[in-house]
Amino acid sequence: MPGHHHRSSGLKQTNKRNKRSKASKRSVTRAAGGKVEGRRAQFKQHLLAHNKADRRHIQQQKRDAKRQELIRRKRGLDGGPAPPRIVGIISLGESASIEEKLRSLIVDQADRVTRTFDGNSNSTITAKYDIHKKDGNLTILTNSSAFRSHYHSDNENDAAVMAALDLCRVCDMILFVVDGNEENQNGGFVGMSIGGDEGSLGTNKTNSATSNWDHMISERGDRILAAVKGQGLPRVATVLARTKNEEDPGDDHMTTQSAKSIRRANLKRRTDLKKYISRFATTEFGVDNDKTIEVNLVESLTDGVMEEDGGAAIDPEDHAKKTLAAALVRTLCTISASPSKWVSQVPRAYVLSDRHLYDPEKQELVLTGYVRGSVPFDSNAAIHVPNLGTFGCKSVSRAKLPHVHSKVETTEDVIEVNPMNREALDMFATPDALDGEQNLIGFDEQDEEEFDEGIEQAEEKGSGFARPAGWSDYQSAWLDAVDEDGINADFDHGELAKELNKKSSDSLPPNSMDLDDANRISAEERKALEEQRRKEQQEHQEFPDEVQVNEDEKARDRFARYRSLKSFRKSPWDPKENLPDSYAAIYHFSSFKATQQAVMSEMKDTAKAATLCNGSFWDGSNKTIDPSGDAVMDGSEKDDDDDVLKGCVPSGSYITLTLEGVKSEDYGTVAPSALLSAVTLLPHENKVSVLHMGLSHGHNCNVSPDKPVKSKDVLTFRCGWRTWKGRPIFSQNNLNCDKHKFERFLPQTGSFFAASVFGPVTYTPCPILVFRTLNGKRELVATGSVINADADRIVVKRIILTGYPVRVHKRFATVKYMFYNPEDVKWFKPAGLVTKHGLNGKIEDCVGEHGTMKCLFNAPIKQHDTVCLPLYKRVYPKFEGAQSVGEDEGTIRSMKARDCSMMVK
Numbered sequence: 001m002p003g004h005h006h007r008s009s010g011l012k013q014t015n016k017r018n019k020r021s022k023a024s025k026r027s028v029t030r031a032a033g034g035k036v037e038g039r040r041a042q043f044k045q046h047l048l049a050h051n052k053a054d055r056r057h058i059q060q061q062k063r064d065a066k067r068q069e070l071i072r073r074k075r076g077l078d079g080g081p082a083p084p085r086i087v088g089i090i091s092l093g094e095s096a097s098i099e100e101k102l103r104s105l106i107v108d109q110a111d112r113v114t115r116t117f118d119g120n121s122n123s124t125i126t127a128k129y130d131i132h133k134k135d136g137n138l139t140i141l142t143n144s145s146a147f148r149s150h151y152h153s154d155n156e157n158d159a160a161v162m163a164a165l166d167l168c169r170v171c172d173m174i175l176f177v178v179d180g181n182e183e184n185q186n187g188g189f190v191g192m193s194i195g196g197d198e199g200s201l202g203t204n205k206t207n208s209a210t211s212n213w214d215h216m217i218s219e220r221g222d223r224i225l226a227a228v229k230g231q232g233l234p235r236v237a238t239v240l241a242r243t244k245n246e247e248d249p250g251d252d253h254m255t256t257q258s259a260k261s262i263r264r265a266n267l268k269r270r271t272d273l274k275k276y277i278s279r280f281a282t283t284e285f286g287v288d289n290d291k292t293i294e295v296n297l298v299e300s301l302t303d304g305v306m307e308e309d310g311g312a313a314i315d316p317e318d319h320a321k322k323t324l325a326a327a328l329v330r331t332l333c334t335i336s337a338s339p340s341k342w343v344s345q346v347p348r349a350y351v352l353s354d355r356h357l358y359d360p361e362k363q364e365l366v367l368t369g370y371v372r373g374s375v376p377f378d379s380n381a382a383i384h385v386p387n388l389g390t391f392g393c394k395s396v397s398r399a400k401l402p403h404v405h406s407k408v409e410t411t412e413d414v415i416e417v418n419p420m421n422r423e424a425l426d427m428f429a430t431p432d433a434l435d436g437e438q439n440l441i442g443f444d445e446q447d448e449e450e451f452d453e454g455i456e457q458a459e460e461k462g463s464g465f466a467r468p469a470g471w472s473d474y475q476s477a478w479l480d481a482v483d484e485d486g487i488n489a490d491f492d493h494g495e496l497a498k499e500l501n502k503k504s505s506d507s508l509p510p511n512s513m514d515l516d517d518a519n520r521i522s523a524e525e526r527k528a529l530e531e532q533r534r535k536e537q538q539e540h541q542e543f544p545d546e547v548q549v550n551e552d553e554k555a556r557d558r559f560a561r562y563r564s565l566k567s568f569r570k571s572p573w574d575p576k577e578n579l580p581d582s583y584a585a586i587y588h589f590s591s592f593k594a595t596q597q598a599v600m601s602e603m604k605d606t607a608k609a610a611t612l613c614n615g616s617f618w619d620g621s622n623k624t625i626d627p628s629g630d631a632v633m634d635g636s637e638k639d640d641d642d643d644v645l646k647g648c649v650p651s652g653s654y655i656t657l658t659l660e661g662v663k664s665e666d667y668g669t670v671a672p673s674a675l676l677s678a679v680t681l682l683p684h685e686n687k688v689s690v691l692h693m694g695l696s697h698g699h700n701c702n703v704s705p706d707k708p709v710k711s712k713d714v715l716t717f718r719c720g721w722r723t724w725k726g727r728p729i730f731s732q733n734n735l736n737c738d739k740h741k742f743e744r745f746l747p748q749t750g751s752f753f754a755a756s757v758f759g760p761v762t763y764t765p766c767p768i769l770v771f772r773t774l775n776g777k778r779e780l781v782a783t784g785s786v787i788n789a790d791a792d793r794i795v796v797k798r799i800i801l802t803g804y805p806v807r808v809h810k811r812f813a814t815v816k817y818m819f820y821n822p823e824d825v826k827w828f829k830p831a832g833l834v835t836k837h838g839l840n841g842k843i844e845d846c847v848g849e850h851g852t853m854k855c856l857f858n859a860p861i862k863q864h865d866t867v868c869l870p871l872y873k874r875v876y877p878k879f880e881g882a883q884s885v886g887e888d889e890g891t892i893r894s895m896k897a898r899d900c901s902m903m904v905k
Contacts, residue, residue, distance in 0.1 A: 092221030149671035230783030695784035819851035
């Protein structure tokens with residue numbers, strides 16, 4: 001019927017609604033399509049639970065907290081004035097004299113200049129700018145004068161690179177200076193050619209001219225950039241300096257262009273040069289550090305005022321120079337700057353000395369400077385002085401500020417350090433096996449008992465004769481798997497294994513000589529060694545891990561230390577099995593991650609207690625303020641915070657630090673004009689263990705392809721504040737396996753790998769720079785960061801014995817040229833075989849007397865396939881050696897394998 005509409009009656013069924021407020025977890029996961037909700041989204045959902053006013057209050061509280069934290073850092077923990085901001089100047093051109101010119105320009109603009117301690121040769125220069133109030137304190141350092149004298153034996157470029165690394169560690173801001181008038185080696189100045197050729201800017205060919213500006217960044221500058229970027233940079237600004245006036249056309253200049261066109265070309269050159277420097281800063285340092293500043297370093301011939309007709313006129317050139325200089329100073333004082341992240345985020349306090357004095361009779365070194373860092377300076381911790389060594393603190397006293405003249409006399413606050421409470425300086429463990437001492441960190445007594453019980457059970461299960469080194473329990477069954485009929489009186493019953501298990505430090509393979517040892521041989525022998533290494537690398541790239549057995553040698557003798565694994569990822573390997581003698585002198589961690597978390601949690605509590613303290617660090621009556629600011633708790637109520645801050649000095653204090661035990665021969669390598677820095681080491685950081693690093697060989701590393709880097713070569717490791725030498729082993733970093741494949745040579749450009757070396761324990765994050773000294777030149781080999789310190793990390797070396805099927809019948813094959821005697825076939829009979837086409841097999845029997853064997857595979861084998869027998873052996877890093885290293889080899893003394901002594905600088 002037209003106009004009729006159906007209407008529901010009261011008898012319609014209505015289903016009960018689901019009581020769940022939202023869908024099930026499974027449906028939510030299915031609807032998300034595999035997308036995992038991030039922490040930021042969860043945080044937003046948490047905020048949505050509040051109303052608009054509450055959310056506004058929460059954000060306001062966070063802003064106030066950040067503002068108070070910034071004010072606290074500027075004032076210092078003890079309530080005094082903030083330490084001066086350290087600004088470093090590094091030249092990227094050929095000449096380093098531009099650094100002193102720029103520092104003179106900045107210092108000339110200051111209202112007060114303080115040369116601490118009457119301008120001593122090793123003092124710093126602090127400039128005060130009253131217009132910027134509390135932010136107007138700057139300490140200006142240059143790369144050519146601050147730490148340069150520590151490397152007086154290196155060549156100029158190497159010394160500049162190492163000094164720049166030291167400078168970037170302590171600075172809050174770095175100025176990279178580019179000379180805009182740098183001379184082109186091809187001739188003339190860029191853009192100043194006359195006649196309208198392709199290199200001239202007057203022809204409007206900007207791309208051609210821009211390509212010619214690459215000479216402004218010299219080879220020395222490229223090496224500095226590669227090194228400091230690998231270590232980590234503080235706040236960066238790029239300075240474009242003009243050191244020469246642009247010549248105006250005059251009557252004495254022969255030119256075919258008009259004066260107007262030459263001025264236009266000069267103006268266009270300056271504009272394009274600014275764009276080039278801006279792109280350079282963005283490319284090298286990122287969008288957060290692309291600040292570019294232009295300055296004029298041309299010496300003025302006038303005083304800036306010219307008298308004409310009884311009136312005063314301002315020189316435009318001099319006025320522009322002062323304007324640019326004032327803009328530079330304003331940027332340095334007001335810009336947000338902080339040290340590198342690995343310096344500011346890790347709770348280590350450090351001191352940059354304004355002056356250092358040495359007493360040879362008492363063997364004491366006195367440093368004076370500001371305490372910097374996010375935590376107080378702990379006088380009981382081990383103090384490391386880069387380029388000198390690690391020492392203990394004798395006393396810490398409050399020093400008088402050199403640039404503050406106060407009528408109120410300050411009290412002599414001195415902290416005398418008790419040697420019993422001080423961190424031990426022993427780097428190596430000397431456990432007494434008779435007393436049950438062990439070099440373990442983080443192990444419980446229950447773990448040690450279980451470990452001892454496992455050793456006793458293994459000894460009870462041991463067989464009656466010796467096994468080859470590196471063999472486990474299940475592999476000892478290989479000896480039983482040999483047919484008893486084939487055993488005669490001449491067969492070895494463990495005598496060979498006993499001889500192989502004897503460790504002899506004097507016996508080395510004939511090809512174990514590295515390039516560092518080659519410094520003591522003739523030039524012809526060195527050239528032959530480099531050619532041999534080049535051939536080995538080419539063979540390794542073409543046939544990786546393949547080893548050939550000669551006809552006159554026995555494979556069972558040569559590879560007695562190797563074992564076969566059914567599965568590289570799943571087969572067990574005991575990390576405590578057959579460790580070398582050097583592992584008895586290093587420290588072993590139960591869990592490095594847990595140890596680091598405990599140390600960082602302790603330092604976090606110390607920083608929190610220092611923040612709540614009312615600045616009374618020096619006396620015993622510490623007063624702590626409640627975070628709300630209402631209640632005040634007197635120091636008479638002793639709690640844990642008093643013990644945490646005992647012996648600590650607040651950050652921002654100006655102190656005099658006395659170190660004892662500094663030998664005269666060590667201090668003799670320090671130049672009087674060089675600056676020194678001192679950093680506190682965290683617990684266990686002065687102990688030696690096996691340090692693992694994640695490295696990469698990038699395009700910025702300058703390693704010659706004709707001289708490859710081999711595992712166990714002597715390399716220099718620059719790890720954060722410390723430097724040492726060692727013989728590392730390279731390996732793959734397998735994330736889903738407890739075993740890591742050994743790499744014979746340093747991997748090619750662009751690949752990531754791991755390096756294991758004996759070194760001091762270092763907590764993450766910490767950058768790593770690896771150098772190699774070759775022909776008197778220091779080369780940057782790889783860059784990366786610390787992974788952990790773990791002596792139980794298993795690095796396995798793989799070798800592959802290859803044979804070729806000479807007769808094939810379905811799944812059976814007769815294989816030759818892998819072994820050359822039947823005893824070797826019987827020895828390796830329990831091992832599994834693989835082929836390059838992906839088949840698995842085993843050795844069935846020996847055929848004949850020349851090493852031919854019959855093999856069975858899991859699928860039909862082809863005639864052109866190759867049969868492989870993989871064998872594995874655990875490898876370990878080595879110490880650098882007993883010979884001492886001179887100053888031209890870096891900042892390391894020696895690392896001896898016999899008595900396990902190491903000097904880390």
